[in-house]
Structures are given as structure tokens and as C-alpha cells.
Amino acid sequence: MPLIALEIQNVRIYKHARLSPDPHLNLIVGSNASGKTTLLEAIHLLSVGRSFRTSQIEQIQNRTGSGLSVQGQASDPGTKSCTHIGLVHTEQGRRATVNGLVQNQMSTLAQYLPLQVISPDTHYEFRNSARHRRGVLDWGLFHVEPDFLGLWNRYQRIVQQRNAAL
Numbered sequence: 001m002p003l004i005a006l007e008i009q010n011v012r013i014y015k016h017a018r019l020s021p022d023p024h025l026n027l028i029v030g031s032n033a034s035g036k037t038t039l040l041e042a043i044h045l046l047s048v049g050r051s052f053r054t055s056q057i058e059q060i061q062n063r064t065g066s067g068l069s070v071q072g073q074a075s076d077p078g079t080k081s082c083t084h085i086g087l088v089h090t091e092q093g094r095r096a097t098v099n100g101l102v103q104n105q106m107s108t109l110a111q112y113l114p115l116q117v118i119s120p121d122t123h124y125e126f127r128n129s130a131r132h133r134r135g136v137l138d139w140g141l142f143h144v145e146p147d148f149l150g151l152w153n154r155y156q157r158i159v160q161q162r163n164a165a166l
Contacts, residue, residue, distance in 0.1 A: 001083065004045065005073035010065030011045070012038040023075060046087055049096055049106030049115040056106040057089050069093070075092055078141045083112050107142075107149060112144045 002023035008014045013035050036051070041060065044052050048124045051060055061068045075082050086097045087109065097102040098112065103111035116139060125132040141148045 001074035001076050001114075003046075003072050003113060004075045004082070006043065007069075007071040008042045008079075009069040010062035011042045011049050011060055011068050011070065012062060014038060014042070015064060021085070023077075042101055043072075043113075044115065044117065046072050046085060047115045048110050049087055049094060052117045052119075053160075056129070061089070072113065085109055085112050110142070152163065 001022055004023055006017075006019045006021060008017045011017075013033075017039075018037075028039060030036050040051055042053050044050075045060070051057065054060065057068075058088065069086065069088045071084070071086040073082050073084050084097075084099050087106075088095045088097075094106070096106050096107055096109050098109075103109070116136070126136065138148075138152060142152070
């Protein structure tokens with residue numbers, strides 16, 4: 001689903017920003033340290049609930065505000081409907097919402113805004129890490145096969161139980 005609206009609050013250099021990206025193609029240009037990567041990071045946060053730059057979400061938060069928020073609207077070209085998705089991080093924790101309803105799992109966001117980060121180092125990771133290659137395959141299946149998420153979660157739980165038993 002293409003992202004057609006984005007609102008960012010207290011994410012790194014952005015105290016508040018509102019964008020209406022084109023559903024087909026967007027170019028992000030600017031000088032160094034102007035917020036290009038932060039914009040991509042905010043979109044990634046909205047999609048998967050975490051940053052591709054750091055595992056500590058507190059590092060992403062703008063120092064002048066309390067908590068951070070990324071809200072968006074994704075459109076489904078097939079049904080011509082829009083879905084409002086959001087991620088809020090406060091001192092109480094993270095909360096993902098879809099159409100105003102709180103979600104139990106962050107993976108729910110990815111169902112509405114699928115994305116894959118391709119960085120300059122991606123090909124090294126893909127070539128050198130079987131875990132990374134498997135992750136790319138799992139991510140693709142997650143977006144193509146509706147039953148995959150439930151099966152994958154069960155598989156992960158079984159592997160953890162087996163490892164604990166061993």
C-alpha cells in the first residue's frame with residue numbers, strides 16, 4: 001500500500017513535520033544533515049515499529065519533546081480505501097494503532113506499509129549471512145502469503161521450546 005500522508009513529531013531533528021508523498025515515486029534531496037535519512041527512519045518506524053539505525057528508540061526522540069509519534073495513511077489501490085496507521089512511543093512504552101485501534105503486535109503495521117531497507121551494505125550482508133538471506137525470504141513471504149505470519153510465529157515458538165529442552 002502506498003503511503004499518501006505522513007506526520008512526524010519529535011523524531012530526531014523533526015519537531016513536527018507533515019508530508020503528502022506521491023503514491024508512485026518520491027525523490028528526497030537535500031544537503032548534508034538536512035534530515036533525509038531521518039525521514040526514511042520515520043517511515044521505517046511507522047512500518048515495523050523500530051529504527052534501522054539504532055536499537056534504542058530513546059536515541060531517535062527529539063530532545064525538546066516528550067515522546068515521539070509517527071502517523072500515516074496508506075491507500076489500497078485495489079479497493080480505493082485508506083488505512084490510518086500510527087506509532088507512538090512515550091515513557092509508558094510503544095503503542096501501534098491501525099484505524100485508531102491499538103494493536104498487540106508491531107508486525108500489524110508492516111501488513112499495511114511493507115518496506116525493505118536497501119543500504120550500501122545490503123549486498124555484503126546478503127552474501128555473508130545466511131540469517132540475513134533467510135530474513136529477506138521470510139519478509140517476502142510475509143507480504144505475499146497471508147498465512148505465513150501465524151505459521152512463522154508458531155515455528156519460532158517451537159524452536160525456542162526445543163532449544164530450552166536441549
